[in-house]
Amino acid sequence: MTKYKRINEGIWADFGKNLLKNKGSDKQIQFLQVCNNGKDDFLNYLQENLLNNQDAIIGGKDIFFNHKFTEAEFRFPPMDTQQEIWQVFAKIGREYAGYCGFWAYIIIQMIKHNCITPDYLASELNGTYKTGVYMLDNAINSNDSKTIDDCVRRILRSMCNPAPRGKRIVFNDFYLGKVYWRWHWAHKMFDKIGLSFEEILKILDEKGYAEFSSKMHSQQSYISQKNTLGGLLLFLKENPLSAKNMGKVIDTITYLSVWKAIEIQSPELNKQEIKRIFDDL
Amino acid sequence: MIGDLILSFPVLKHGGGDFLDDISYVVEATQAQDKRNLYITHALKGNSFIAQLIKDGKAKFCVSLFYKDNAERQAFTCIDDDVCIDDETNEIIAEQEIKIDFRYAPEITPSIVIFENTEIRVDNNSGLNDFWDAEIFAIPAYARIAYYQKLKFTEGNLLQLLSVSLDENLPDGSAKTTVFETAGEGEQPIKLTCAKDVFDELKKGVVDKPDDAKTAMRASIITQMLCYVYSYMANLKDKETGINSGLLLHMQQVKGDWQDDNFNPSLAATQMLPYAIKALNEGANND
Structure with a gap:
């Protein structure tokens, strides 16, 4: 390397x-x-x-x-x-x-x-x-x-x-880092969940991004695994979230992941799981 | 956090109590530094419904890797070819070889996951205690039915935390310790810069139990360094946020509570056995 x-x-x-x-x-x-x-x-x-x-x-x-x-x-x-x-x-x-x-x-x-x-x-x-x-x-x-x-x-x-x-500033507050990481996640996911590269970049440019990127860098970053992230992106495509709701949804995903291996569940199933979480907020 | 969950199905974990004493799930992991590979061995022992689910192909061994500094989580499921069932010893062993994506070893969370909705009728082969007798319980797909403790590679051993370097400009007999408590994963948070004579003495190796003046003198260099490190750490305003995990683990092994106002760093340093330094800067060359 x-x-x-x-x-x-x-x-x-x-x-x-x-x-x-x-x-x-x-x-x-x-x-x-x-x-x-x-x-x-x-x-x-x-x-x-x-x-x-x-x-x-x-x-x-x-x-x-x-x-x-x-x-x-x-x-x-x-x-x-x-x-x-x-x-x-x-x-x-x-x-x-x-x-x-x-x-x-x-x-x-x-x-x-x-x-x-x-x-x-x-x-x-x-x-x-x-x-x-x-x-x-x-x-x-x-x-x-x-x-x-x-x-x-x-x-x-x-x-x-x-x-x-x-250290989480590298994902959001720092300008070059924000570009890199958004593009990295878009590249990582675009051929896996039926969303285009541009669609994912747009999702990651919405108002909930700061909360999203902050959670990615915490010990609770269960959303960074691709099946979970895929489910979240599919959900956000149809339901952009405010920063507050983004934080609540991600926290609930973390609690869920303690007993349920959502990282193995498909992105589609995770999308449905996240919808249930959001509906219960 | 696991203990706080109320689940309607039993989960095999250390100290859990739902399962009989002869049922266990243990994971070992080793890291091959030169190949940047992780070798993980899962071992499920005893006759239980979990073992049966694995034999039936309904449950699998899994690991989740977490690279803290890069916010990256990866999940790996054991394939059938890597699972070995020994009916004589009632043991199921699974092995995984995983490439490490970063320069440092991740935090590893092993578990056994069920892959389809399943209903279990408890019987004598379920491996459960009396509480579950005659029960029928449903386990949803993707539930974790067994956990092992999280594995971290940095054990807090001084060898992994320390780098030693020579400064020709330092006067004889002197050494300077610097602590970078916020060093990232894979970096060494303690640096010892020595004058030539000190450096040469340390290169000869420091043993756990010094038995003559020379070895005692070398050991005392390390003790002095530890005294500085413990004092520095005890004086940190924030003793939790962003501290290198290896250094934090080492401090947890120190005698006395380093976060307490009455902590005596000098006493703690003298009570710490000097670690054998096999090769100077060995940790810095791991790539």
């Missing part, structure tokens, strides 16, 4: 935890400032506070994503960009795609090669004025510890650091 260069998971997590120790601290403000200052300052900061640790980088093959993003494109990659992301990263395999440190290394390389600028990491752009530059300026000048801390957290999530929300 090919090994790819990545940042040590523990060291990467500690980097984030150290930044989140004290809300509104000088350390946090400094971090926002270097992010705002641009590529050279930001990379120097990472070199001095993360990469200078001799154990920080775990060796392997370099993989480079040579695509120059706009800020909006980085936040919400359109379909053609998603396809490019998938084409580059499909070969790395699920194991590396689950490492926060792998994606962090990718982001740092992208900054180094001017594919993104550091301020993109702070962006809340969504058809509004909340660009990364705006959010950084606002936080640095706010004198409000929560605003500063929120901005730091946003940057860390955009770099796939697990400190804010745990």
Whole structure:
């Protein structure tokens, strides 16, 4: 199996935890400032506070994503960009795609090669004025510890650091990871349950996805097995769920799987099982 | 969680009590590191309705593999060719060889699953205790009728958790311990960086029961390291979330409750037998 260069998971997590120790601290403000200052300052900061640790980088093959993003494109990659992301990263395999440190290394390389600028990491752009530059300026000048801390957290999530929300961010909060994992699950399932690749991608773009992806990464992730996932996707095709109901349905599937081997039951039978669960909610 | 379920049919599990004492279901698993394969052996002993269901082809041995860091679950059902029935010893053995998809070993949940709706009339061959005498019960398809405990490969042995490296710049006699409690599955959460003389001494091997000054000195290096590790872990604010499972298992084997405010890391370290280090960094080369 090919090994790819990545940042040590523990060291990467500690980097984030150290930044989140004290809300509104000088350390946090400094971090926002270097992010705002641009590529050279930001990379120097990472070199001095993360990469200078001799154990920080775990060796392997370099993989480079040579695509120059706009800020909006980085936040919400359109379909053609998603396809490019998938084409580059499909070969790395699920194991590396689950490492926060792998994606962090990718982001740092992208900054180094001017594919993104550091301020993109702070962006809340969504058809509004909340660009990364705006959010950084606002936080640095706010004198409000929560605003500063929120901005730091946003940057860390955009770099796939697990400190804010745990390793599950790789499936949803981290933009490249979200694309990879949605496409991975669509590829995994499309020839198994009679739904097209595009249909599955659409299902995984609905409002319940955040809850779905969070549950996939918990100890209760019985839905990740393909027969169970197939049943869930077939059900969701006809019944898109809110985040709340998605969570309840998945939790009930987990309870059911304790005594019933739903991972062996066919996707069609699982769809019916899930419908019964939903009707009983 | 299994104990909290109220099921209308008996399930064979350790300490369950529904089945007679001579009925058991045991699973063993070994991992071949060089081939990234798992070898799993299921053994169902005794005369029971479960054994009969397997012989009739209505139930099968299954395993579910869970790769925690990658949110991946996989299910494998034993095929008939891999099942061996020994009527003389009243034993059914099934073997599975499964390729590991990730660099680290998964959590394994074995069970016996019934594949069709079945009705059981209890008799002398059912293997059940008096409670179930004369009962007729229905078991729905895909129900798990036997469980074994979850298997995890990382036993908390220090050899699996520790990597040792040399730093030429360190002064003689010194060593530095670093703990990465959030190290991912398959990574080593404890790192010992040594000066050359310390590194050379450790390479000679540390034995469980030191019997001279040299071996005692080597063992004491490990004890000092453990003291640091236990102190570090005891001082963590969050002692549960995201901690490397091997490290967590090791801490559970430490004498004294490491999560308690009165935990004495130094005492716990001295009471821990030094582990034999067969080869430095052996764990890091498993790929």
